[in-house]
Amino acid sequence: MNSNITSRIIGTGKYKAPGVLTNHDLEKMVDTNDQWIRERTGIIERRIAPSDILTSDMATVALKEALEMAGKSPNDLDMIICGTVTPDVPLPATAAFVQKKIGASNMCPSFDISAACAGFIFGLSIADNFIKTGKAKTVAVIGVEMLTRFMNFEDRNTCVLFGDGAGATVLTADTTGKGILSTHTYTDGSLTGLLEIPGGGSKYPPSAQTIANKLHYITMEGRETFKVAVKNLSEAAETALSFNGYTSDDVGVVAAHQANMRILTSVSNRVKIPMEKFAITIDRYGNTSSASIPISLDEAVRGGRVNDDDLILMIALGGGISWGSALVKW
Numbered sequence: 324m325n326s327n328i329t330s331r332i333i334g335t336g337k338y339k340a341p342g343v344l345t346n347h348d349l350e351k352m353v354d355t356n357d358q359w360i361r362e363r364t365g366i367i368e369r370r371i372a373p374s375d376i377l378t379s380d381m382a383t384v385a386l387k388e389a390l391e392m393a394g395k396s397p398n399d400l401d402m403i404i405c406g407t408v409t410p411d412v413p414l415p416a417t418a419a420f421v422q423k424k425i426g427a428s429n430m431c432p433s434f435d436i437s438a439a440c441a442g443f444i445f446g447l448s449i450a451d452n453f454i455k456t457g458k459a460k461t462v463a464v465i466g467v468e469m470l471t472r473f474m475n476f477e478d479r480n481t482c483v484l485f486g487d488g489a490g491a492t493v494l495t496a497d498t499t500g501k502g503i504l505s506t507h508t509y510t511d512g513s514l515t516g517l518l519e520i521p522g523g524g525s526k527y528p529p530s531a532q533t534i535a536n537k538l539h540y541i542t543m544e545g546r547e548t549f550k551v552a553v554k555n556l557s558e559a560a561e562t563a564l565s566f567n568g569y570t571s572d573d574v575g576v577v578a579a580h581q582a583n584m585r586i587l588t589s590v591s592n593r594v595k596i597p598m599e600k601f602a603i604t605i606d607r608y609g610n611t612s613s614a615s616i617p618i619s620l621d622e623a624v625r626g627g628r629v630n631d632d633d634l635i636l637m638i639a640l641g642g643g644i645s646w647g648s649a650l651v652k653w
């Protein structure tokens with residue numbers, strides 16, 4: 324193993340779904356209002372994919388953009404990793420469909436990660452380890468979610484929060500000292516009940532009864548998840564920085580999971596990184612789970628917010644409860 328190898332992000336891309344669902348639209352569907360949603364979450368609108376588009380289609384668009392920026396072709400990929408909890412089908416993996424749709428004919432291993440909103444960070448961590456150990460040179464890591472198809476649009480506790488979208492990155496082996504400096508990933512399996520889609524698996528296989536009981540929709544204990552998120556995301560940020568000998572002053576951009584603006588401001592206060600450094604997309608995309616970090620990163624990169632040598636802090640938490648961080652030197 325060459326210890327000088329790092330995994331450098333050389334391309335980013337995204338799929339921005341064309342449909343827009345505003346808070347005012349939701350006022351007509353459930354007992355809610357624009358002011359509550361803005362004040363409690365920071366969301367103004369969320370994106371919805373057309374009905375003929377699949378999760379793998381969104382991922383493929385995002386990956387195509389990322390490959391173009393990277394100057395790589397599909398067959399350069401040694402691995403395709405998709406973070407998603409809203410796959411095309413339970414079997415096979417969404418990443419396998421992406422491999423075909425992007426035109427990678429090189430049989431590269433392609434698989435999904437189920438870590439909810441932390442799926443992209445978990446994917447980065449796996450890609451980084453394959454690259455650092457020389458087992459892969461160029462890897463695609465995608466975060467993609469079609470959450471609005473798993474949403475109970477009669478439940479105001481959840482339906483105002485989520486949106487559809489995809490973000491992708493292309494990583495390659497590098498020896499200049501730039502790239503992923505560290506990843507840290509965690510799961511607390513005692514908290515599985517906080518966020519779940521109960522039906523459709525071996526516990527409640529699909530049946531007329533599970534549909535009648537609405538078990539195929541996302542459920543969340545929002546208040547408890549909020550507390551866990553602020554604590555764990557802050558600790559993850561602090562660990563990422565101290566592990567690498569940095570302080571909060573050194574951070575250039577924070578690409579954090581976009582679940583709730585109040586979570587982000589609480590983390591900002593705790594870890595003492597000003598909100599101006601956070602790449603914010605929740606206002607326009609809603610919570611896109613595993614897609615939110617790569618979408619925010621892509622917007623920051625294409626918007627000219629990320630400069631050479633900038634330190635980028637990524638933090639995410641989601642169902643599992645799973646969470647983690649990545650610290651990247653751009």
Ligand code: ACO
Pocket residue numbers: 354355356359360363364439440441479480481483518544545546547548549552582583586610612640641642
């Ligand atoms: N409109 C109006 N009122 C509402 C709405 C709504 N859309 N939703 C809930 N309310 C009401 C509730 O019924 C409750 O009323 P009550 O006091 O009469 O019972 C009141 O508002 C407060 O409800 P809370 O749940 O305490 O509201 P809170 O301020 O906690 O906000 C939210 C809810 C936005 C869900 C917040 O808790 C949150 O963001 N939690 C964390 C989400 C998160 O981080 N998820 C992880 C990633 S997602 C993933 O992994 C897929």
